[in-house]
Every structure is written in C-alpha cells, then in structure tokens.
Amino acid sequence: MTTETSMLDKFEEKIRKEIKIEPRDWMPEKYRKTLVRQISQHAHSEIVGMLPEGNWITRAPSMRRKVALLAKVQDEAGHGLYLYSAAETLGTTRKEMTDDLHTGKAKYSSIFNYPSLTWADIGAIGWLVDGAAIMNQVMLCRTSYGPYARAMVRICKEESFHQRQGYEIMLTLARGSEEQKAMAQDALNRWWWPSLMMFGPPDHESKHTAQSMAWKIKRKTNDELRQQFVDATVPQAKLIGLKIPDSDLKWNEEKGSYDFGEIDWDEFWNVVKGNGPCNKERLNARVKASEKGQWVREAAAAFAEKQNQRKAKKEQVA
Amino acid sequence: MQSYTKYSPELEYVLRIADNSLIMGHRVSEWCGHGPVLEQDIALTNIALDLLGQSRMYLQYAAELMGGEETEDSLAFLRDAMQFRNCLLVERPNGDFAHTMVRSFLFDSFHYFFTKELLNSSDKRLKDIAEKSLKEITYHRKFSAEWTIRLGDGTEESHNRMQNAVDELWPYKGELTHPDSLDKKMAKKGVGVDLKKIEPMVGEFVGQIMDRAGLKTPQDVYMHRGGKEGTHSEHLGFILAEMQFMQRAYPGQKW
Amino acid sequence: MDKEKDWPLWEIFIRSRAGLNHKHVGSLHAADADMAIENARDVYTRRNEGISIWVVESKHITASNPEDSESLFEPADNKIYRHPTFYNLPDEVKHM
Numbered sequence: 118m119t120t121e122t123s124m125l126d127k128f129e130e131k132i133r134k135e136i137k138i139e140p141r142d143w144m145p146e147k148y149r150k151t152l153v154r155q156i157s158q159h160a161h162s163e164i165v166g167m168l169p170e171g172n173w174i175t176r177a178p179s180m181r182r183k184v185a186l187l188a189k190v191q192d193e194a195g196h197g198l199y200l201y202s203a204a205e206t207l208g209t210t211r212k213e214m215t216d217d218l219h220t221g222k223a224k225y226s227s228i229f230n231y232p233s234l235t236w237a238d239i240g241a242i243g244w245l246v247d248g249a250a251i252m253n254q255v256m257l258c259r260t261s262y263g264p265y266a267r268a269m270v271r272i273c274k275e276e277s278f279h280q281r282q283g284y285e286i287m288l289t290l291a292r293g294s295e296e297q298k299a300m301a302q303d304a305l306n307r308w309w310w311p312s313l314m315m316f317g318p319p320d321h322e323s324k325h326t327a328q329s330m331a332w333k334i335k336r337k338t339n340d341e342l343r344q345q346f347v348d349a350t351v352p353q354a355k356l357i358g359l360k361i362p363d364s365d366l367k368w369n370e371e372k373g374s375y376d377f378g379e380i381d382w383d384e385f386w387n388v389v390k391g392n393g394p395c396n397k398e399r400l401n402a403r404v405k406a407s408e409k410g411q412w413v414r415e416a417a418a419a420f421a422e423k424q425n426q427r428k429a430k431k432e433q434v435a
Numbered sequence: 436m437q438s439y440t441k442y443s444p445e446l447e448y449v450l451r452i453a454d455n456s457l458i459m460g461h462r463v464s465e466w467c468g469h470g471p472v473l474e475q476d477i478a479l480t481n482i483a484l485d486l487l488g489q490s491r492m493y494l495q496y497a498a499e500l501m502g503g504e505e506t507e508d509s510l511a512f513l514r515d516a517m518q519f520r521n522c523l524l525v526e527r528p529n530g531d532f533a534h535t536m537v538r539s540f541l542f543d544s545f546h547y548f549f550t551k552e553l554l555n556s557s558d559k560r561l562k563d564i565a566e567k568s569l570k571e572i573t574y575h576r577k578f579s580a581e582w583t584i585r586l587g588d589g590t591e592e593s594h595n596r597m598q599n600a601v602d603e604l605w606p607y608k609g610e611l612t613h614p615d616s617l618d619k620k621m622a623k624k625g626v627g628v629d630l631k632k633i634e635p636m637v638g639e640f641v642g643q644i645m646d647r648a649g650l651k652t653p654q655d656v657y658m659h660r661g662g663k664e665g666t667h668s669e670h671l672g673f674i675l676a677e678m679q680f681m682q683r684a685y686p687g688q689k690w
Numbered sequence: 691m692d693k694e695k696d697w698p699l700w701e702i703f704i705r706s707r708a709g710l711n712h713k714h715v716g717s718l719h720a721a722d723a724d725m726a727i728e729n730a731r732d733v734y735t736r737r738n739e740g741i742s743i744w745v746v747e748s749k750h751i752t753a754s755n756p757e758d759s760e761s762l763f764e765p766a767d768n769k770i771y772r773h774p775t776f777y778n779l780p781d782e783v784k785h786m
Binding site for chain 3 (some may be wrong): 137139141143191195198200202203205209210212268271275289370411414417418421424
C-alpha cells in the first residue's frame with residue numbers, strides 16, 4: 118500500500134542516499150513549495166540582476182569591455198531562463214512566476230536594489246556579487262532536486278568568466294591613475310557589505326535553513342558560505358591594493374579564517390522590505406518591459422495559430 | 436588624435452562599413468534586459484554581439500590604415516559625430532519592438548547582399564572580414580525577416596505597429612543602396628561593392644518579405660541621405676554622448 | 691493578473707558533436723517550432739555546445755510513471771546472462 122507515510126519514507130531514503138529527486142517523483146508538498154520559492158527567487162535575481170550592469174553596456178569604456186559586459190549580462194538572462202525552466206518542472210508556469218515578481222509578491226536578491234554609479238561598480242559587481250553568487254551556486258550543483266542541480270551545473274560552467282571579468286576590471290583600475298584607484302576603492306566600499314548580506318540572515322534567524330538543509334536543497338548554511346566568501350575575497354583585495362571597509366576584519370589564527378565586523382541587518386531588512394535605493398526602478402523596469410512586450414507575445418502566438426490553421430487546411434485539401 | 440578632415444578614400448570606405456555595425460550594434464544592445472520576452476532578449480543580444488564584433492574587426496583595420504596611435508577604441512570613442520560614416524537608418528531610435536524589427540529587417544537585407552558582394556573585394560582584409568561576418572548576417576536577415584512576417588501577419592495591433600514603423604523608416608532605406616562618388620570610385624577599383632548591382636536584389640528580397648507580412652510598400656517617398664558623408668541626425672550626438680562618456684571624462688586612461 | 695498565457699513550452703535536445711545522440715538540455719518558451727529552434731540556438735548553444743537541435747513541445751512527451759519503475763526496470767536486474775562477463779572462457783582467449 119502506498120500511503121503518504123510510506124511515500125515520505127521512500128522520499129527521505131532517497132535524500133539520505135543522495136539519489137536526486139526528479140519532477141514526476143513523489144515529494145512532500147512543502148519540499149515542492151520550498152523549491153518553487155527558492156528557484157523562482159533565484160531566477161528573478163538573475164533577471165533583475167541584468168539591470169544594474171545593463172546600465173553600463175552603452176557606456177563601457179572600451180570595445181573589449183563592452184562585448185565582455187554584454188555577453189555577461191546576456192548570460193544572466195540565460196541563467197534566469199534555465200532556472201525558470203527548472204521551476205516549471207514543478208508545475209508552476211513562467212507566467213505565474215513573473216506575475217509574482219511584478220506584483221511584488223516574489224522576492225529577488227536585494228543586492229540588485231543598489232545602484233551602479235560608476236564604471237568601477239561593474240568591476241565590483243563581477244568580483245564581489247558574482248563571487249558571492251558562485252559560492253552559493255557551487256553548493257547548489259549538489260542540491261537534491263535533479264533539474265535544479267543540472268541547471269546549476271550549467272550555470273556554474275558559464276559563470277566562471279564572470280568573476281574574472283569583474284576582478285580584471287578592478288585590477289586595471291587599481292593599477293591605473295589616482296582617480297581610477299579612488300573609483301575602485303569607492304565601489305568596493307559601497308558593494309562590500311551588501312555582498313555579505315547576499316548570503317541571507319544569520320543562521321539562528323534564518324527560518325528556512327534547517328528544513329532546506331535536512332532536504333539537502335541547501336548543503337551549507339548562510340553563515341558558512343559567508344565565511345567562505347570572506348576568506349576567499351580578502352586576499353584578492355590585498356593583492357590589488359584595495360582596502361576592505363571593515364575595521365574589525367582580522368585573521369584568526371585559531372579558527373584559520375577571518376573575523377569580520379557586524380553586518381547592519383537593519384539595512385538588510387529595509388532593502389528587503391522595498392526601501393533600497395533602487396527597488397522601485399528595478400521593478401518598474403521589469404514591469405515596463407513585460408507590458409511593452411505584451412503585444413509582441415500576443416502577435417507571435419496569433420501568427421503561430423494562423424500558421425497551424427493554414428497547415429491543417431492544406432492537409433485537408435491534400 | 437589625427438585630424439579627420441581628410442580621410443583617404445580607402446579609410447573612409449572602411450569606416451562606413453565599421454560605423455554601420457557599431458551604431459547598429461549599439462542600438463540593438465540597448466534592448467538588453469528590456470526585451471519583450473526572455474528568449475528574445477537573449478536573441479537580440481546575440482545579434483548586438485555579432486555586430487559589435489564585426490565593427491571591431493573593421494575598426495581595427497581602419498586604425499591600421501591610419502597608423503600612428505589609432506586603435507579601435509580611439510576610433511569608436513574619440514571621433515565626433517561629423518567624423519562618423521554610418522548611414523542614417525542605424526541611428527534611428529529603437530522605438531517599440533516593431534521599429535526595432537523593421538530597422539533590422541531593412542538594414543539586414545542590405546547588409547547581407549553588401550557583405551556577400553564584399554567577398555569579391557580586391558582588398559584581402561575586407562574580404563576576410565566579410566567572410567567571417569556573412570554567416571552571422573545570414574542569420575540576422577533570417578531572424579528579422581521572420582519577425583517582420585510574424586508581426587505583420589500577427590494581430591491587428593501588431594500589423595498596425597509594423598506598418599507604422601515601415602512608413603517611418605522607409606525614408607532612410609534609400610541611402611543604403613544609393614551610390615555616392617566614393618561608392619562608385621571604390622566599386623570601380625574593385626575594393627568596394629557596386630551598390631547599383633545589389634539594389635535590385637535588396638529590393639526583391641524586401642518586397643517578398645513585405646508581401647508575406649501583408650505590409651504595404653510606401654510609394655514616392657523622399658529619401659534622406661547624409662550619414663555616409665558625415666551629416667547625421669540629432670540622434671547620433673546622443674548616442675556618442677553616452678558611448679564616449681568614459682573616454683571623454685577620463686582622457687588617456689586604460690580600462 | 692491578465693489572462694495572457696505563456697508561449698508553449700518546448701523541450702530542447704542538442705547533438706553536441708557528430709556521432710553522438712541528441713541529449714536533453716532543458717526547455718524554453720516559443721510561439722512556434724521555428725522560433726523554438728532559433729531560441730534554442732541562442733539559449734543553449736552560445737558556447738558551441740551543439741551542431742544539431744531537436745525541439746519537441748513539452749505536452750507531446752509521454753513519460754513513464756515513477757511508481758511503475760520497480761516493475762519496469764528491476765526485472766532486467768537478474769538477467770545477468772545478457773552481459774559478457776556471465777560466460778567463462780579460458781584465459782588464453784584474450785579478446786572476445
């Protein structure tokens with residue numbers, strides 16, 4: 118007999134044995150919901166994340182930088198698409214997800230509610246924001262849901278040039294003129310703390326972490342990933358002579374990692390609640406693109422329908 | 436920077452081709468992040484990347500012809516509007532998706548036959564770049580032609596928007612295939628393309644697609660010209676203000 | 691929100707090199723099959739991942755039921771005589 122309990126046992130055994138869960142497999146409703154929420158949120162982040170960088174495509178300072186940035190922002194679109202596809206295997210449509218984004222019901226990563234003010238921000242975003250994202254994404258390549266894990270493997274492969282692109286921009290600025298150095302340092306100052314916030318609230322306050330860890334949706338906690346990011350990034354900043362804006366930052370010999378200062382969680386929650394510098398602009402840009410595109414989507418659907426009818430008619434005659 | 440008051444005919448000709456791809460690529464890249472549907476956002480960006488890639492090859496060649504300190508970047512970021520040689524069509528604003536598609540369709544139709552003819556150029560470098568670009572342009576032409584048909588024959592709204600875009604952009608079509616003295620000179624030398632030769636090919640292709648799209652061809656339209664010789668519309672100045680901002684605000688630095 | 695529906699969903703299969711099978715890589719939305727192929731080209735082969743594309747509208751795929759998987763697949767487990775190692779040959783016969 119396949120009761121709910123025996124299904125759950127089977128599901129949990131699979132999780133224990135590291136067997137991936139696939140779309141048509143039985144899964145607890147809460148597992149499905151958690152995944153839809155997390156994957157769609159992740160997808161929205163990729164799409165909204167195109168905006169602060171897309172900002173600079175038409176202003177990139179050289180042809181080489183321009184094509185690299187354009188290709189990078191295009192990748193984000195692709196990654197959003199892979200993720201929407203993964204979420205769609207769970208029975209939710211792209212339309213439902215984007216509607217939730219446009220009405221403000223669904224969240225996306227708060228980091229994209231900060232403005233990109235100078236060219237150095239493009240460097241800082243690539244280096245820090247993509248760097249932080251990669252920590253998360255590498256972990257997610259081993260997530261328990263098959264389509265999500267496969268999307269992440271693809272994404273990680275493609276992401277590898279993104280952080281290098283950003284770091285190379287920072288390196289060039291740091292080795293450039295005084296005003297370029299100042300521009301780089303200013304960008305680091307503004308993006309450092311929001312990057313640390315990207316990993317989400319501390320473990321003891323994160324309401325989803327425990328269950329997500331148990332189901333192996335997440336394989337590392339917010340704080341573990343944050344620490345990993347700090348440890349990887351601090352030496353990179355040193356190498357190019359930039360200063361991390363944290364007076365409490367110091368190497369802790371005993372634990373073999375860096376201690377760092379207190380994160381301003383009030384700021385974090387404020388931005389999550391919609392009070393970041395660009396929340397409204399970002400959402401408006403997405404809503405506007407969708408509204409302005411509606412007639413295009415409708416026309417293409419109408420044309421496809423006409424073509425089908427024409428084809429059917431032809432076949433009838435023949 | 437050198438003075439651009441006197442370009443050699445060869446240089447002038449290369450810049451015409453380079454600037455068409457550069458400004459067109461710039462315009463298409465403005466869509467990135469704002470497309471009507473995610474899949475088309477990605478598609479448009481691919482096209483922008485192709486065009487910018489082409490412009491780089493041509494600009495690098497132009498820089499070599501000029502010699503000295505010139506680079507693709509000094510040419511893209513440090514010339515003023517009157518030193519640009521792109522045709523007027525490519526600097527038209529994106530407008531709605533219909534305007535963007537009609538602009539692409541008209542440009543791609545020309546660009547395809549132009550580049551195909553450029554394969555016969557006696558200038559080996561131009562011939563090589565044309566060869567590399569033609570596959571991309573073949574795809575661009577297919578893409579914009581399909582969308583022209585799809586939207587022309589879609590809904591009433593899409594049809595009206597497309598016809599409106601055709602009517603507005605048609606006056607900028609003539610310049611593409613109208614040979615001026617430089618075009619004639621370069622064609623005669625075997626370096627450039629005989630525009631008179633490709634004009635009917637472009638016309639035939641455009642006509643076929645317009646028919647399938649159910650769009651009316653505007654009649655007796657005055658054709659604007661001047662971009663190729665450096666007399667542009669007001670739009671180019673704003674494109675350059677944006678595109679050249681960094682190089683102008685921070686002269687002489689490496690990025 | 692409004693009644694607008696997504697374009698249909700398509701499953702994308704890519705042949706990465708000559709001689710290999712088409713392999714499922716993901717899905718995307720497109721209004722028609724031609725557009726699905728072009729979108730697949732732009733979405734899934736940006737880094738030379740493919741030389742051939744198949745697109746199938748997702749609704750046309752019939753999948754086996756995971757609940758039947760024991761009866762479908764496990765009976766093959768005990769048919770070891772289908773595998774070459776089932777047969778004992780003298781060591782002198784090196785390759786067969």
